Amino acid sequence: xxxxxxxxxxxxxxxxxxxxxxxxxxxxxxxxxxxxxxxxxxxxxxxxxxxxxxxxxxxxxxxxxxxxxxxxxxxxxxxxxxxxxxxxxxxxxxxxxxxxxxxxxxxxxxxxxxxxxxxxxxxxxxxxxxxxxxxxxxxxxxxxxxxxxxxxxxxxxxxxxxxxxxxxxxxxxxxxxxxxxxxxxxxxxxxxxxxxxxxxxxxxxxxxxxxxxxxxxxxxxxxxxxxxxxxxxxxxxxxxxxxxxxxxxxxxxxxxxxxxxxxxxxxxxxxxxxxxxxxxxxxxxxxxxxxxxxxxxxxxxxxxxxxxxxxxxxxxxxxxxxxxxxxxxxxxxxxxxxxxxxxxxxxxxxxxxxxxxxxxxxxxxxxxxxxxxxxxxxxxxxxxxxxxxxxxxxxxxxxxxxxxxxxxxxxxxxxxxxxxxxxxxxxxxxxxxxxxxxxxxxxxxxxxxxxxxxxxxxxx
Ligand code: ARG
Numbered sequence: 408x409x410x411x412x413x414x415x416x417x418x419x420x421x422x423x424x425x426x427x428x429x430x431x432x433x434x435x436x437x438x439x440x441x442x443x444x445x446x447x448x449x450x451x452x453x454x455x456x457x458x459x460x461x462x463x464x465x466x467x468x469x470x471x472x473x474x475x476x477x478x479x480x481x482x483x484x485x486x487x488x489x490x491x492x493x494x495x496x497x498x499x500x501x502x503x504x505x506x507x508x509x510x511x512x513x514x515x516x517x518x519x520x521x522x523x524x525x526x527x528x529x530x531x532x533x534x535x536x537x538x539x540x541x542x543x544x545x546x547x548x549x550x551x552x553x554x555x556x557x558x559x560x561x562x563x564x565x566x567x568x569x570x571x572x573x574x575x576x577x578x579x580x581x582x583x584x585x586x587x588x589x590x591x592x593x594x595x596x597x598x599x600x601x602x603x604x605x606x607x608x609x610x611x612x613x614x615x616x617x618x619x620x621x622x623x624x625x626x627x628x629x630x631x632x633x634x635x636x637x638x639x640x641x642x643x644x645x646x647x648x649x650x651x652x653x654x655x656x657x658x659x660x661x662x663x664x665x666x667x668x669x670x671x672x673x674x675x676x677x678x679x680x681x682x683x684x685x686x687x688x689x690x691x692x693x694x695x696x697x698x699x700x701x702x703x704x705x706x707x708x709x710x711x712x713x714x715x716x717x718x719x720x721x722x723x724x725x726x727x728x729x730x731x732x733x734x735x736x737x738x739x740x741x742x743x744x745x746x747x748x749x750x751x752x753x754x755x756x757x758x759x760x761x762x763x764x765x766x767x768x769x770x771x772x773x774x775x776x777x778x779x780x781x782x783x784x785x786x787x788x789x790x791x792x793x794x795x796x797x798x799x800x801x802x803x804x805x806x807x808x809x810x811x812x813x814x815x816x817x818x819x820x821x822x823x824x825x826x827x828x829x830x831x832x833x834x835x836x837x838x839x840x841x842x843x844x845x846x847x848x849x850x851x852x853x854x855x856x857x858x859x860x861x862x863x864x865x866x867x
């Protein structure tokens with residue numbers, strides 16, 4: 408049988424045990440215990456500052472909350488399902504300790520603005536960690552790019568050899584993705600750094616509260632300007648989930664490539680033993696489990712985004728209990744994202760590119776076909792026509808099992824008399840890469856420029 412509720416005044420019957428079990432959020436929202444106490448401390452100080460409560464009461468409540476916080480950190484607080492959620496658990500514990508004066512804490516406040524405040528604080532405290540982990544990974548990418556400016560590898564489109572590129576250029580592409588990810592999380596902070604407290608249940612309060620004071624106490628940049636919006640908005644969490652989904656998508660793409668590249672067919676990359684696993688049956692195996700797991704975990708993060716979007720869809724203003732569903736997916740996303748970034752960083756930092764193998768892959772294909780077309784175009788042949796000539800040569804090469812650079816000058820000249828001895832220089836993959844000086848291209852100078860700019864962005 409359920410115990411008497413803090414809100415039990417108007418009820419004649421006790422809540423069914425199912426209401427307790429099904430309705431309670433304490434199993435997961437206790438993660439916001441610190442934030443809840445912090446929010447209450449700021450709120451009660453504001454109540455004293457505005458003389459809504461007497462300082463004597465305020466001091467007792469503050470002392471009680473501080474004591475609770477110490478016990479929380481010492482792992483000594485025990486929460487109960489009967490007390491439903493973290494807010495009522497903390498209030499019940501406070502009442503146990505300091506008596507009925509604890510009941511004054513909830514003056515001019517509702518659980519609706521309280522939970523929104525806790526949730527904002529929770530994310531506000533974690534966003535900087537996410538941003539830091541992204542920065543660490545960006546630094547790793549730059550460091551590795553710097554070592555691999557002149558490492559030549561095949562560039563792909565449609566997963567077919569397209570044109571040779573610099574491995575450093577490839578790594579810097581991910582740097583750019585992470586840069587946008589970081590910008591999104593920084594922007595996310597603006598909407599997270601807003602205080603809902605003071606909205607009360609939905610309409611504000613008749614008490615002469617000072618919301619700016621509370622905001623300052625809690626370190627919020629601003630307060631929500633509309634009380635209805637304050638208690639029903641979860642955009643900041645949706646943005647977080649959306650940003651996290653995009654970030655995980657980026658990591659997942661990289662992980663997919665890593666998984667291919669460590670395979671026997673590619674062998675472009677060798678992962679460190681420290682970031683791989685063996686097989687229980689096949690002694691030779693060295694599996695890229697971490698890459699696969701990060702790729703796999705992107706799915707659950709997308710799921711949390713779709714979950715919350717679906718919860719929010721059609722929700723009438725203002726608070727509805729549906730909103731309690733906002734937390735688990737968000738908590739799990741934080742719990743997924745931070746280690747995924749850490750593990751990815753370690754895996755990448757210790758991965759060794761197989762420079763010879765990557766380069767060789769650009770020499771045993773037709774990825775220099777564009778070079779030959781460009782060569783002919785430079786000699787005055789319209790590019791379309793040049794494209795056709797090279798296409799014919801590729802066809803011939805496929806029949807005779809020869810790459811373009813292996814064909815005799817006579818054979819090449821049979822296709823176009825404009826071709827001369829210097830063509831062999833242009834057909835070298837390192838030359839093809841090095842010469843791509845266009846802004847943002849894979850030319851060594853351009854990759855070095857990207858690295859230089861990135862270092863500046865990272866304050867290095
Ligand atoms: N546990 C609730 C939640 O997470 C707290 C707010 C409850 N408010 C209410 N009116 N029932 O959303």
